[in-house]
Amino acid sequence: MKSVIFIAPPAAGKGTISQKLIDLGYMHISTGDMLREEISKKSKLGLEIEDIMAKGNLVSDEIVFELIKNKLNNLKSSFILDGFPRTINQAQMLDKLLNELKIDNYEVIYLDINLEEAMHRALGRLSCEKCGAGYNKYYDQMKPKVDNICDKCGSNLIGRSDDNEESFKVRFETFVKNNAPIKEFYESKNKLHMIDATKGSEKTTEEVKEILND
Numbered sequence: 273m274k275s276v277i278f279i280a281p282p283a284a285g286k287g288t289i290s291q292k293l294i295d296l297g298y299m300h301i302s303t304g305d306m307l308r309e310e311i312s313k314k315s316k317l318g319l320e321i322e323d324i325m326a327k328g329n330l331v332s333d334e335i336v337f338e339l340i341k342n343k344l345n346n347l348k349s350s351f352i353l354d355g356f357p358r359t360i361n362q363a364q365m366l367d368k369l370l371n372e373l374k375i376d377n378y379e380v381i382y383l384d385i386n387l388e389e390a391m392h393r394a395l396g397r398l399s400c401e402k403c404g405a406g407y408n409k410y411y412d413q414m415k416p417k418v419d420n421i422c423d424k425c426g427s428n429l430i431g432r433s434d435d436n437e438e439s440f441k442v443r444f445e446t447f448v449k450n451n452a453p454i455k456e457f458y459e460s461k462n463k464l465h466m467i468d469a470t471k472g473s474e475k476t477t478e479e480v481k482e483i484l485n486d
């Protein structure tokens with residue numbers, strides 16, 4: 273199967289779909305994980321990254337690229353690129369790198385979701401403080417039978433979001449705005465696939481797999 277770059281707004285379900293691809297043998301390339309991994313190796317680059325992050329600064333594109341390049345140079349399977357590119361500059365740098373490495377067997381998938389649906393998914397999430405069972409107060413099939421009480425063990429349910437409506441809206445709209453040029457970039461290269469991510473994770477995963485099938 274082909275490799276994939278996901279462009280996914282908050283609460284579009286990228287985590288769930290990625291996990292299903294990882295189960296199929298995909299290599300997960302996440303910038304956050306790579307930075308943590310390098311730090312734990314205590315390499316020269318790792319110590320440099322640790323120092324930058326300890327000062328509260330952002331790790332530069334050059335360093336992130338160094339790490340991505342290492343991963344792509346040692347590919348043993350198809351990959352999922354997660355959380356990257358975030359800017360048009362990064363998209364162009366990545367394009368150059370993939371060309372250099374002669375990697376063309378990939379697609380870019382945009383998990384399309386509207387603000388209202390994303391907000392319900394993100395802000396409606398509840399979980400049981402005792403057994404961890406998950407619920408969502410906005411969806412009939414995911415609601416607890418009694419408000420705020422776990423169906424399974426009768427304990428209290430707690431909200432799981434750090435956001436309120438306003439902060440979620442800002443985060444979501446910022447994402448869409450920042451990603452518009454990235455979307456256009458991949459569209460012009462005939463790599464972009466828009467998928468309706470509101471039809472449930474099973475259906476969405478099936479559509480992703482269809483696109484990635486060679």
Ligand SMILES: [Zn+2]
Nearest residue numbers: 400403422425
């Ligand atoms: Zn419970």
